[in-house]
Amino acid sequence: MRVTFNAVRDGLDAIHTASDAYATAQWQVASGKRVRVASDDPAAVQQAVNDQNAVMRIDGYTKATDSANARLSLLDSTLGDIVTRLMQAMTATQSAAGDTASQATRDADAQMLAGLRDSIAGDINTTFNGRYLFGGQQSMTPPYAQIAGVWTYQGDATPVTVNVDESRSVTIAMDGRKVLQGGDPADILTTIDGLVTAVQTGNQAVITAGLDALNRAFSRAVQAQTAVGTDEASVTDIQASLVSRRTSAVSLLSGDTNVDLADAITRMNQAQVAYQGALGAVGTANKQSLLDYLR
């Protein structure tokens, strides 16, 4: 076959092909990426979109667990305070029980009970960023307030939960009445009000009933604190799981579009040699023809 040499067409085509491969390899080494646009590897880019979304979703849940953790810590410590104060109230009430306590002792116990009542009322009206934690969904209203001298629950019975993972939620605002009243006819604040008077007057029947009510309230508070503790433990586990899942998702994402650097550098070197070869080949071939040998 006759071979013609078209330096403009064949030569430039060869140089363009080699320089394109060189530029691509160079970009991959410089950027650490294998894929620049979707057409480089459509399936990998599609996977990358989904993997990137998984990373963002995990980041979202991580933020949710951080926020939930702060609330749960406050709930936990508040319930711990309530438990402590209920124990103190039981101690003060027991001190006033029976015939042995003097009036001065009973007065002091009554005064202490009144203080503990106020503390419990303060605890149950605890806020996080200005939102009440024990009013159920009524986060803007103090759960317990004295209205016309009567302790009144202003929250509702529906706890507020947030999702901290795809299939896991934790309670960040609970029903305060469930803690302070439960199935009793009166909440513990009202009960302590009665105990203050009973302790002062030595009304043993009321004191005994009050002690039982304090006991039940103590159990409910401990139970609620345990539930919060369980949620806290879950959140801690989920946080650890999110960290490991994020690592895994980032690794997948990296595998979708990142380049194998060793491979890229090797290909860049090969492409560089090919590019130089193309330049040299075209330069050499363009100089040679029979005309150069004719004299």
Add this chain to the structure above:
Amino acid sequence: MANLFGSLSTAARSLDAQQYGLDVTGKNIANVNTDGYTRRKVSLTEIASRNGASDGGVEISGAPAQRDAFLEARLRAEGPGVSLGGTIANALSVVQTSLGDTGKSIDGDLAAFFDAFRVLSQDPTSSVSRDTVVSQGVKLAKTFNDMTTRLYASETAADTQIKGSITQINALTTQIASLNAAISGANGSSAESLKDQQAIAVRSLSHLVSVGVMQRSDGGVDITVGDGRALVVGGNFYQLGAAPTPPAGMTAVMLNGIDITGEISGGQMGGAIQVRDVFIPKYQTQLDQLANSVVTQVNAVHSTGFDMNGLNGANFFTPLGGVPGSAQNIAVDPAMAANSNLLAASLSGAVGDNQIAKAIAALADAPAVGPAGSTFTQAWSQIVFQVGSDTQNALASQQSHQDVLSAVQQLRDSVSGVSLDDEATALLMFQRGYQANAKFFATVNDVIDLLMNMVRA
């Protein structure tokens, strides 16, 4: 029997022939880099002797161009494929660039939007969280709007390319018709030059649109387009026209008053038509479906809730008329955009209830789009894949046709291309031929001189 004057005449004719050979070789060398030039090969014929006498010598029978009709046809046939793939790949490369980087486009905005609802669920009464949800909704809608604008810009660019192709095609068909007329009345080397120009024009035309080419007996070509519609018949040509079509005023390709847009295939124009009428509408439909699903699903949940004022939730997004145009028209309800207290996060009406916020946040992972039940992000990733895959296919098709075209071009060059080695050989050959004939002429002349001197003596 030969005589000396006959020999002189033979030598003179041969000198002419060798000179002609040198002239043709010079033309070939001059056109070594001329696109479309077909090398000429000198054809010399021995002049038959009369009455058995060998005094004929040589005569020039011409310098025909070395054409291979089959290879020329193959070159024309591959042109539309190369241009089609190239045009589609170029246009879709712009589209895929406008899709944005992973995590920084609609996928990122979708994630941020639903994440804002997740954050809101932690404190439904927070004005900061509410404002964030609204602003993320506005941003998401804007991104959809921008994406549609970019797709429309690509569509318009393809339409402009179609109009440009029409102008170029008309210029080429005019030129081919004119060449046809010239070729039918020309002969010899001028006809070959005209045929070279004709081949270049037809090849250029085939890069613009897939055409049928029929060789005429007078050397001209007839050209058809689409379903065998005549563009050039001999010296006559028929101009393509551009007519705007409703609703967007995109260009229809007209020929003799008939819309032949649907018949156009191959070439730059065929590629631009596919980009404008097939690819971009396909992506736009997918984008509209995604936007429509976002609006429908979010509104469906949002409207069952209660806002901060305890009133029934309105629509978060302005309701859409239907799927078409959804990505262009998606917008956060103006009242909502102005007052985030209208955002409904509560199912019960209690201000601290977050169930609606949680339900909307959960939509991010819900099967929400299309019959296959893709998540929003999956639906977006399918659009990205589709654009990438279509671009890749177009590039592969272009490369495949280009490879064939290069191979055919080499074959064509092996027949029609100028080889400097060949021309150097021919140069040497005709130079030597000329020198030998000149020597022969001088020798015969000397002999005649000798004879004449003898006569004078």
